[in-house]
Amino acid sequence: MRVIGTIAGEGYSSEICEGDDGRVYFTADADIDADGANGQAGGRAAYMDDDSGSEFLANGGMRVVSGKVVCAHAWARSIVILGEDNEPSVFSGGVIASTTWYRHRHFARDDPRAYVDAETVPYIVVPSIIVQKTIGVVRGCLARVSWxxxxxxxxxxxxxxxxxxGELSIAAARALDIPDSPRSxxxxxxxxxxxLWPGVPAPGFELQPS
Structure with a gap:
């Protein structure tokens, strides 16, 4: 076993470890990630143009100005699909489509279906230190959350x-009986x-090198 690193914040420290078998593990809290929830599987969308989605527009770095959703912070442009004006695109039903690091590559980048639906797919979010310091491909790999x-x-x-x-999708939180609202x-x-098991693909997914 080796310690990859320690992340301190939110009132606690989390030591990230890698076992001799390549398994990476850590104990943390559980923040709810709604990214990728674009209604593609019939579930609720994370972001809506009237701010009625499962997540606040503000938490995605956006706000409404004169009836139009715009990026209030530059980083918001890295998590939503943008239009020609470099502001969030509005899709059918008022959906503001958000992205995930993993993309289903048979869909175009500007297709809301290209991303992993937080509402219906159990997934976890990892910090970059895990990607940088573990052996094996992390994006698309098998993971497990227990509580x-x-x-x-x-x-x-x-x-x-x-x-x-310490972040997981709405669907993962729901499966663990953790309060699953991204807002509260x-x-x-x-x-x-x-x-997580870098280098081992999750069922139905492919490993995607960084």
Missing amino acids: NGRSVDCVVADKGPTNRI GGLNRPEVLYE
Whole structure:
């Protein structure tokens, strides 16, 4: 076993470890990620042009100006599909389509179906240190999250900030009976076990090298 690194924040420290068998694991809290939820599987979309989605537009770095959704922060442009004006595109039904690190490559980048649906697919989010320092491809690999006697198999579908750890999709939280609302759910206690197997693809996914 080796320690890859430690991420401190949100009132606790999380040590990221890699086992001799290549398994990477850490214990953290559970923030809810709605990215990729674009209504593509009939579920609720994360972002809507009237701010009625499962997630606040503001949490995606956006706001409404004169009836139009615009990026309030430059980083918002990295998580939504943009139009020719470099502002969020509005799709059928008022959906503002968000993206994930993992993309289904048989769809175009500007197709909302190209991304992993947080509403219906259990996935986890990893910080960049895991991508940089582990052996094996991380994007698309098998993962598992466990809490309070429950476990759910997942895919690594998104990558988060370098200084945060402990994030999972709406569907993963729901499977664990963790409050799954991106607006008000999650757990703020570091008692959730995250495991991933770099180099081992999750069922139905492919490994995508960075």
